[in-house]
Amino acid sequence: MTPADFYQRDRRLHPPALTPDYKTSVARSPRYSMISLENTVSEVTGPTFGHGDIDPIDNDLISNYAHTGDPVGERIIVHGRVLDENARPVPGTLVEIWQANAGGRYRHKKDSYLAPIDPNFGGCGRTLTDQNGQYAFRTVKPGAYPWRNWVNNWRPAHIHVSVFGTAFAQRLITQLYFEGDPLIPKCPIVQTIPDPEAIEQLIAKLDLNATIPLDSIAYKFDIVLRGRRSTWFENRPEGN
């Protein structure tokens, strides 16, 4: 039997394809309407990952690329749950993150920002959620960085987050921002999101209860994926 369909994606909370204030979107945005597709088995299934795919150290960005010592920067824990729209935890799903170092520089051959590379910081991590949908990363807080859009745009401190969920229809890439950052309302990429509450949902909250005293400060960030219909009423047993 095919797994149940997902709730329709609410396209009014997501950024549209064309957002002229984020200039790169202009030439990279489809102009025709998308074709709406009722879920088939191709959309309601998706890849699964296990502990053989990754290593325990992969979620510790403070140590996973350390060569001569710890990376420079404010030590933080980012933790939270992956949930669906029914508020059910999504266990065993792969969460991948990437970020700039504390100075706002990425370890990428295409990043030429003048802030230095940190020899002890790679800037990526990955983990599987546990049975309760919980995940955690240890890292350093990324710095703000300038980018070419208008002449003077600065990205707020952010961590890029990729999540699989249980099906290809739930695949999501988003960004985590930090509570209190004055650059958030000024960022054209953040502002591609038309719904203020949807922006608020991407801002991680300072979570003093989850800190490690005298070691690392913590932020909580829950990620919500599309919810799935219940199959209580199977009124079309052939198919669906």
Next chain:
Amino acid sequence: MPQTLSYLRESASQTAGPFVHIGLAPGAAGFDIYRQELGHDIAGPNAKGTRIRVEGVVIDGMGSPVKDVLLEVWQANADGHYAHPESGTVEDGFRGWGRVITDFDSGEWSFDTVKPGPVAGRNGTVQAPHLNLWIVARGINIGLNTRMYFPDEAKANGRDPVLNLIEWDNRRATLIAALHQDGDIPVYRFEIRLQGEGETVFFDI
């Protein structure tokens, strides 16, 4: 609070940005960090069916290749089953999922896999063999979903319930790859146009 709906709302998408490789394909960003990167081997050594190569390029509205794009592919095996607990069994090592990056200079990408079989559709229909693709890049605010169909499956394509949702013949054609042969290997070329003449069909799944 009775009569209050307690649904959560999906987290909003944000662009993967120009440095997506750091997170999803660090080797391409220029460094080695993980024991293994994921998504390089789609079909595995035991997969039945025809070994094929798929290649292509993503083209922007100016007609230029998108050199920093990242694609993910999700496909069934030759029997039409996905590597998913609820879709039947597949060969050991068949993952059906791959992560594809481009050559940074040309924007060209390619991957090796097996040709998928026909897949069950809704309400007893049959879907023609296809690859499900998801495309992210700088400037793409939310991942784009499309499908690649096979030119040597004209009959199955003609009955495919998803292709038949597209009322325009010329737009339907944007989802069908071109076939050529490279030695023994069939090579399917799939050019994805984000915008402008020949804009590829994208799906709201």
